[in-house]
Amino acid sequence: MEKYIIHHTDALHGHVRISGAKNAALPILAACLLTEEPCEITNVPPLTDVFHMSELLQEAGCFASYDEKTETLSVCAKEITSDLSESEQAGKMRASFLVAGPLLARCLHTFVPLPGGCRIGTRPIDLHLKGLQALGAKHKTEHGIVELHAKQLKGASIYLDFPSVGATENILLAAVLAKGRTVIENAAAEPEICDLADFLRKMGADISGDGTDTITVQGVSALYGASHSIIPDRMEAGTFMIAAAITGGDIILENVQEEHLKPVIAKLGECNVKTEKTAEGLRVYRKGRLKPLDIKTMPFPGFPTDLQAPFMSLLTLAKGTSVITETIFENRFLHAAELRRMGADIRTDSHCAVIEGVDELTGSKVHATDLRAGAALVLSALAAKGETEIGEIEHIARGYCHLEDKLRALGADIRKEESDE
Numbered sequence: 001m002e003k004y005i006i007h008h009t010d011a012l013h014g015h016v017r018i019s020g021a022k023n024a025a026l027p028i029l030a031a032c033l034l035t036e037e038p039c040e041i042t043n044v045p046p047l048t049d050v051f052h053m054s055e056l057l058q059e060a061g062c063f064a065s066y067d068e069k070t071e072t073l074s075v076c077a078k079e080i081t082s083d084l085s086e087s088e089q090a091g092k093m094r095a096s097f098l099v100a101g102p103l104l105a106r107c108l109h110t111f112v113p114l115p116g117g118c119r120i121g122t123r124p125i126d127l128h129l130k131g132l133q134a135l136g137a138k139h140k141t142e143h144g145i146v147e148l149h150a151k152q153l154k155g156a157s158i159y160l161d162f163p164s165v166g167a168t169e170n171i172l173l174a175a176v177l178a179k180g181r182t183v184i185e186n187a188a189a190e191p192e193i194c195d196l197a198d199f200l201r202k203m204g205a206d207i208s209g210d211g212t213d214t215i216t217v218q219g220v221s222a223l224y225g226a227s228h229s230i231i232p233d234r235m236e237a238g239t240f241m242i243a244a245a246i247t248g249g250d251i252i253l254e255n256v257q258e259e260h261l262k263p264v265i266a267k268l269g270e271c272n273v274k275t276e277k278t279a280e281g282l283r284v285y286r287k288g289r290l291k292p293l294d295i296k297t298m299p300f301p302g303f304p305t306d307l308q309a310p311f312m313s314l315l316t317l318a319k320g321t322s323v324i325t326e327t328i329f330e331n332r333f334l335h336a337a338e339l340r341r342m343g344a345d346i347r348t349d350s351h352c353a354v355i356e357g358v359d360e361l362t363g364s365k366v367h368a369t370d371l372r373a374g375a376a377l378v379l380s381a382l383a384a385k386g387e388t389e390i391g392e393i394e395h396i397a398r399g400y401c402h403l404e405d406k407l408r409a410l411g412a413d414i415r416k417e418e419s420d421e
């Protein structure tokens, strides 16, 4: 167990390179199960969730090897087993269930444990199963293991009750090898879905409409090996933008796609934080005191739920009252109690947080309850007076690579220590 020790940091300055997106890498690694041929994925961030997915692929019989120097993951799923009922990796993260679609498509029978993940809500998989069922699969869950089987997968019209990112991905991952045409309506339109679709097209899949709410897939009989570079991580980018804002800094983000950050750029602009495209990257700097604002989390292109906690940190120091409404997950305000320990004035009920800005935060002993909550605490600690100790930082390593090195390079006073707890 490790902890972060962070001291107050004045304005961050300098350049930071944004890594590949965790949420794009995970489904793309699962997609490698769809072909016997080797695949090479680059710009893969060295994160614990990525390592768990790589080990899960190995449990399924794949060759999977990560070169940390080049951030390249090579996968070959020549001979695989579709029975993952004994998997040690599956329970470690939510995204493990993304192997269900490809294993079903390739082997027509699979056993996959129910997924694990952050404590931010119940996170059922009913929409994944409904979609796979529409493609012709039967399923049952016993002793925590989901069994899926089909004689043949057949294209279907699927309407999702909610534009679930994971369900859209799982259905896409099965439909590419189904017979005939699949249309997914009310599909998720996140950039990570488009990255997955891009990779699948390189493998030979026939997909159109990704990035909109209607995705059409014409099934093909086989897919082939392909190479692909993962898109930049918009959540890591957003977190560094907020780090610049909360410290009154001025930084340049390299390797970002501005169009993926539109809702974040818009909200930062509202609270006095400017962004500017430069030849070197995206410049982010604050102009004066932070202004309060209201945020409602929404599916893309709305404001991302994954940046709700980091943004709350920022708003604790705005001049006035802000309101955050969380519409995606039912239990995503765990960070509010920790921020209160640092002097923040936040009231929450089930889906709403009211934040009264304070003049300063004070260093304290806090705990990262989940991945993005952990990021929020790091951000507040940078701005807080004195020393902050953040425990359970293994949650943060699930989604941010070399966070302390990247922040130190921008001038932050942050170090990692063994935790005695």
Ligand code: UD1
Pocket: 022, 023, 024, 026, 094, 095, 121, 122, 123, 124, 125, 126, 127, 128, 129, 162, 163, 164, 165, 166, 167, 192, 305, 306, 328, 329, 330
């Ligand atoms: C993905 C992201 C996560 C992000 C989330 C929403 C990955 C690995 N993770 O998670 O970082 O916060 O999208 O943008 O990409 N739901 C159901 N039934 C289902 C599936 C989902 O009720 O079968 C509900 C969930 O409980 C949640 C909401 O739908 O309340 C959104 O979930 P979903 O979009 O599926 O998120 P994930 O794919 O799990």
